[in-house]
Amino acid sequence: MAIDREMILQISGVNPKLCMKCGKCSGTCPAYDGMEYHPHQFVSMVENANLEPLLASESLYTCLSCMACIQRCPRQVEPAKLIEAVRLAVIRQQGCDHLLPDELPALLDPELPQQAIVTAFRKYKK
Amino acid sequence: MKYSYYPGCTLRTKAEILNRYALASAKALGIELEEVENWQCCGGMYTASTDEIATKLASVRALAQARDAGCDLVTLCSACFNVIKRVNEDARTNENFITKVNNYMAPDMEYHGETNVLHFLEVLRDVIGFDELKKKVVNPLTGRKIGAYYGCLLLRPGEVMQLDDPENPKVLEEFIRAIGATPVLYGQRNECCGGYQTLNEKSIAVQRSSAVVESALSQGAECLITACPLCRYNLAVNAAPQIPVYYFTELLAEALGVKEVAENGN
Ligand code: SF4
Ligand code: SF4
Secondary structure (H helix, E strand, O other): OOOOHHHHHHHHOOOHHHOOOOOHHHHHOOOHHHOOOOHHHHHHHHHOOOOHHHHOOOHHHHOOOOOHHHHHOOOOOOHHHHHHHHHHHHHOOOOOOOOOHHHHHHHOOOOOOHHHHHHHHHHHOO | OEEEEEOOOHHHOOOHHHHHHHHHHHHHOOOEEEEOOOOOOOOOOOOOOOOOOHHHHHHHHHHHHHHHHOOOEEEOOHHHHHHHHHHHHHHHHOHHHHHHHHHHHOOOOOOOOOOOEEEHHHHHHHHHOHHHHHHHOOOOOOOOEEEEOOOOOOOOOHHHHOOOOOOOOOHHHHHHHHOOOEEEOOHHHHOOOOOOHHHHOHHHHHHHHHHHHHHHHHOOOOEEEEOOHHHHHHHHHHOOOOOOEEEHHHHHHHHHOOHHHHHOOO
16 A cells, blocks of 8 residues: 555544644753754645655654654644654565564664663564 | 562573562562563564564464463563563554464463553552652662663653653662662663674674763762663673672662562572
8 A cells, every 4th residue: 555645644543733833842842952853844744645755764662652743733733743753654565664573683782671662673574 | 569570581690680689679668570481482582574473473472471470460570571561562553473373372362451450660669659669768878979771772762662751861860879889871872782793703703892881980880780681791791891790689689678688599
């Protein structure tokens, strides 16, 4: 199934039309410096059906799921839900996992809590 | 006071001590935590999409078991609390979701979000009461300057989590006062530690956890407390500036005089 605007809106449950482009989501985003596309850009790019750049962007995996943008958006747009929907649309495709079990051993250190591993798999793998 | 208790995967492994300090403290306070049988990992992170079912089933199973036992469900790990409470909200409010879940699991009694999900901090605050807790402290941590680190998962989204004011929380500071210590307020106490980025883009985890620790140090904190094993890891291992980071239950056990009991097995 092709990934399109309707699919993203449906998976996310977000209405990007609510956005008033204040930029507060990006202003509060703790991953801002590491992102190619920032939360407010996800909102407008999905709204404009400009999905191609997002689908290929590392920014999908940079979001911390910290929910700061969700909490602080004055219009209840919930930008992180949109980012999550785009990421899910990508990793649900065959062969598109962002983290593979084989990559794990090299990343482990003795103190790392199991929680980090299950969370990363939940975010990066289907 | 009896509760169903969901420890979660990390409290059985790397954060076993968070669990042990909590159980010893609960016992000292007359709280019975009965572990949910055969619980499964919650997944560590709630998936905020309208069409996810499978990733939420483990939470529903634990919630339904607590309902069947007639108990509120208590969690200790911030991540389990976040996932299970949000799945419970879905079960309560999203008819389409819970219908599919009930059809799939075919439980003896359908689940519809009846269980009340509590973080252990809420039991301390709302059931025991911080004034009462204070009276039970045998070893007050007088003079210790402690920064409360909330992170994200205890607080957000505020409308669902309802633990505290998501932008100006105070439950951990009240806890710190109750055990006789002095809370230190700092700007980054409810900003992200970097979470699972430690496995994907470590520099982000280093940058975030360093910002949190710098903020706490700048306000005079001598140590930090948290309820989350991944926050503890990032702040203790990934942050550039050093500060001791404890689970809040460790200081609770210390204040209640049961720390050694906890460490030597209950
Ligand atoms: S949830 Fe993601 S996009 Fe939103 S503020 Fe946090 S890191 Fe940034
Ligand atoms: S904070 Fe909300 S309204 Fe403002 S730009 Fe972001 S999504 Fe739009």
